[in-house]
Amino acid sequence: DERQLQLQSQAPPISLKDVSNSLRARIIHVAPITNELSYDVIGKLRTMTDALSLDPQGFVREFDQKGNVHLKRWTDTHVLELIDLYKSSLNEIKMVTGLTDLKLAMKKIQNYGARIVVVTKGTEGSTLLFEGTFYEVLACKPRVIRDFTGAGDAYIGAFLAEFIQEKDPVWCSCVGSAVASFVVESVGPAVFGETKEIYKRAAGIYEKGLERLE
Template sequence: MDAYDVAVVGHFSIDSIIIPSQLAPVKTLGGAVAYTSLTAQQLGCNVVVLSKVGDDFPQVYMRRLKRWGIDCSRVRRLESAQTTSFMLTYDEQLSNRSIKIVAIAPPLTTTDVAGAPESKVIHIAPIANEVTNEVAEQLRKKARTLSLDPQGLLRVFDSQGQVMLRPTHNMKILEMVDVYKSSIEEILVLTGKPDIASAIGVVHSFGVKLVLVTLSQEGVLLSTGEGVYRIPAYPNRRVVDPTGAGDVFIGGFIAEYIHKKDPVWCSCVGAAAASVALEHVGTSFRVGKAETYQRATWIYEKRIKQPHTL
């Protein structure tokens, strides 16, 4: 018997988001674990987070997470340490952003995850190189399905804290993974391939069953190994803040996938959930089931084409 539907692993962050619609930077709870866990919980999952924060992590964030139903009993608060923190600055069109790291929490260790509960899905979501292969190996033993967003494994920081992506020569973690999700930029950097079809093929070659690639306003690609589906983005009337949209997507995907649903439908739910989050700043969104499923049905019934070759 699995103790949880979903466990999400990685660092919370304290984000300062600068967007044109706001007069001042918005300080908010951040990190992929925040966006993914909140989405999965709001769509009915029993969720636990494994993370580390510093003594600067606002107590109001922890209270809010617990009030929302996230099990934070495995979040370690370290005295004399800082919480991973970022400053994100968007352009007028919200299509480009710069990311600067302000502080980094200590990495997760095998000791930190030794007591990880058995879960239907464990989603590994690092943001600043805090997860090692050894940690992933421990988690693999506790998960029916292991999901990965490699974003934080590809990041490097220059002397000013600016975030850049670099290839990793250690691809072993992919051998443990069932579901892979990243942006198109990240999968190209990870694999070193010049085109998306080749990059997806490389990820599948490690035994990954499902590959999900987010394309910003153009939606998501889902590759099952047998075919590729293009999942369009839901047409939002207004986009307020794109931060965490990919993490909300995978949270919505996982919330359906644990019920053994069709991956195409799971992707539609993920895309619908992301569209809801885009209309709010940071983690202030609430992904309601009724609205999410209504949007997902629109995507599924109106827009999904048969699998095609890239």
Template sequence: MRSLIQKFDLVVAGHFAIDKIELGKTRIVRVGGPPFYSAVAASRLGVKVAVLSKVGGDFPRSYLEILENEQVNIDFTQIVEDVKTTSFHIKYINNFRKMKLEALCHGLLPEDVPTNLKAKAVHIAPIANEVPHETFERLRKIADIVCLDSQGFTRRFDEKGNVELKEWRDKRFLEKTSILKADEKEAACISGFSNPYKAAEKIAEYGVEMVIVTLAEKGAILYCDGKIHEIPAYPVRVADLTGAGDVFMGAFIAEYIKGKDPAWCGCVGSAAASILIERNGLLRFGFKDEIYERAEKLYGMIG
């Protein structure tokens, strides 16, 4: 008997993380990774979200309960009891982030992607090279819109686990990607250009339909159909930057699959990220009304 198709608006694929964060004299341990930040951000904007991930036996079940409370489906998250969850030590110094990989869970394999899983969009967002090309090929077949976060592909780790950036040479991923998100340094690793505008144009030449380059407090640029859109940042006092890029992307995709204008989607992403970074705590996400209020102000600034 064939399995019933399980349909979602968005599937987020990649590792959860246990983040050990230093903010000045403050020490915080909490859940992280795109399956948390992107998924909850999208769910708060009213889309049906599932996560596909792997965690170790040390992953607190309370974190999964939080996701369920946020209406995120966790049925496709595997718990591998005899390994540890991917874990990072993250230290902030004047908004500069230094990261060290402390543990790495098993990677995502093609057979981990259920044949009956379907979505409007899939967001493939590794954080430590846990998605090989074979798994990417399987994931892209579950959705019409294939979104990719470059962070996990451009990272390398030295013998002590310190995170460094590397050139991303395997352009096969880019040929079949609808939307790619990279920060300024990651975009340079992919394109060879330090100028984010030139980087976005170069990445599009590899076959990416839409390129988003996030620029921290300067906002983001969005390149599609041969045009650059500048997305403003909403001015806030920063409390905690962790997860900002993931929230931006989760909110962006949530609006994009509703058929909204890409520039509006970028403003919603920027607004959602602004709320996250000005707050402390685990559930720093905004709700739909406050996100849209800020997004409308940003959208009005775009010429």
């Protein structure tokens, strides 16, 4: 489920003046695409929300002359001290931490201050760390797989929608998995699933039991 990405055109960086001083939100999710967000901008967003979530995808990308995307190490990790929730893919967390052992990498992220760490692994599900415990969350099975694009974004969007309602983070992960499974059934962000359908798929993996790892 690895994609080949190519940059066609790069937008300018997002500046402090681009962020409205009147912005207030219960949760803000930061998900750079091409390293367009600075520490100062993210720091400003931190003051405007109760919880700050990060997907570091844009910080671990570099582009060759043809615009092809490759992963790189991200060493300027001060941003991790600002966040409450972290979500990335398995390959991305390796680039952020420099560690290949998943549990050690997730613990390293949490040591910066994040209360919840989520790593998505495509068809192998996701791993969740909170309150010192690891959980293996199954991937919901889609009817058909047409395009993986946007699955990770759909996952964290659904996760956060449940999280702001103070739901159990394990349940939040199951809902994230369910929404992602609907997204991959079509090309592009065309299908997200109805609420009833989403909860049915989420309950299916929640009720099967989750592997708890000490």
